[in-house]
Amino acid sequence: MSTGSGNFLLVPIPEYPGLDCVPNKNVKIVVLGASNVGKTALIVRFLTKRFIGDYEANTGALYSRKINLEGEQVSLQVQDTPCVSLQDDAEGLYCQEQINRSIYWADGYVLVFSITDMHSYRTIQPLYEHVRRIHPSGNIPIILVGNKSDLLRARQVPADEGQTLAAELGGHYFEASARENHEGVQAAFLHLCQEVSRALGGVNGEKRRGGLHLARPKSPNMQELKRRFRQVLSSRGKSTTAV
Numbered sequence: 001m002s003t004g005s006g007n008f009l010l011v012p013i014p015e016y017p018g019l020d021c022v023p024n025k026n027v028k029i030v031v032l033g034a035s036n037v038g039k040t041a042l043i044v045r046f047l048t049k050r051f052i053g054d055y056e057a058n059t060g061a062l063y064s065r066k067i068n069l070e071g072e073q074v075s076l077q078v079q080d081t082p083c084v085s086l087q088d089d090a091e092g093l094y095c096q097e098q099i100n101r102s103i104y105w106a107d108g109y110v111l112v113f114s115i116t117d118m119h120s121y122r123t124i125q126p127l128y129e130h131v132r133r134i135h136p137s138g139n140i141p142i143i144l145v146g147n148k149s150d151l152l153r154a155r156q157v158p159a160d161e162g163q164t165l166a167a168e169l170g171g172h173y174f175e176a177s178a179r180e181n182h183e184g185v186q187a188a189f190l191h192l193c194q195e196v197s198r199a200l201g202g203v204n205g206e207k208r209r210g211g212l213h214l215a216r217p218k219s220p221n222m223q224e225l226k227r228r229f230r231q232v233l234s235s236r237g238k239s240t241t242a243v
């Protein structure tokens with residue numbers, strides 16, 4: 001097994017060079033799931049439109065891109081992770097510390113199982129609960145991806161089970177094939193990016209409202225108070241003159 005983020009031997013995905021210059025929004029997503037479900041394949045498909053049969057078992061590469069979302073340029077970071085697995089009692093998860101850090105860091109979550117592997121599907125609920133423990137409050141943008149949809153004959157997880165689980169977790173369900181279809185993978189990732197982007201604030205969202213370029217509007221109430229004060233003073237002056 002190789003180490004570090006340079007472990008991705010077959011499809012090097014260069015970092016986007018000018019990323020530091022992208023000002024307003026930074027969308028951070030992490031891809032999580034059991035072993036061999038196609039986490040790396042999905043990321044590579046999304047970022048390069050390519051599928052390459054075999055990948056180094058990864059220890060957590062981080063990829064950066066600039067993408068256009070609803071007409072707005074945002075910087076996207078995608079964190080690949082080592083696999084998680086169920087504990088013997090099937091209640092908890094074996095989850096490396098590195099994965100916990102990624103969960104803490106991210107704003108959006110791609111939970112992946114393989115439709116040909118019921119065991120990988122069963123890790124999803126405990127995995128989601130694990131994410132919830134790390135982010136106990138607020139909305140968690142997630143999507144659930146049933147990968148390997150090209151292997152229909154080997155299907156172990158019916159599509160409606162995926163849909164039901166996604167609804168329970170408050171996310172959308174996508175069936176995808178990293179091997180055969182770029183569009184499905186792209187639709188799934190972009191959906192999540194949009195969810196995260198909205199959660200971070202739209203084009204006129206938090207970061208821009210707080211930006212340096214906007215002049216702080218004067219309070220209309222203060223203006224009104226000053227105007228009335230001047231009015232009162234001048235009318236007093238007039239009445240004094242009249243007397």
Ligand SMILES: Nc1nc2c(ncn2[C@@H]2O[C@H](COP(=O)(O)OP(=O)(O)OP(=O)(O)O)[C@@H](O)[C@H]2O)c(=O)[nH]1
Pocket residue numbers: 033034035036037038039040041042052053054055056057058081082083147148149150151176177178179180
């Ligand atoms: N048929 C088919 N095979 C796929 C698909 N996606 C990935 N694979 C294959 O499944 C295997 C595992 O893919 P990876 O992307 O390494 O899976 P992973 O979840 O990152 O695996 P770990 O590194 O063990 O966590 C590889 O042999 C891939 O070629 C798919 O959509 N269809």
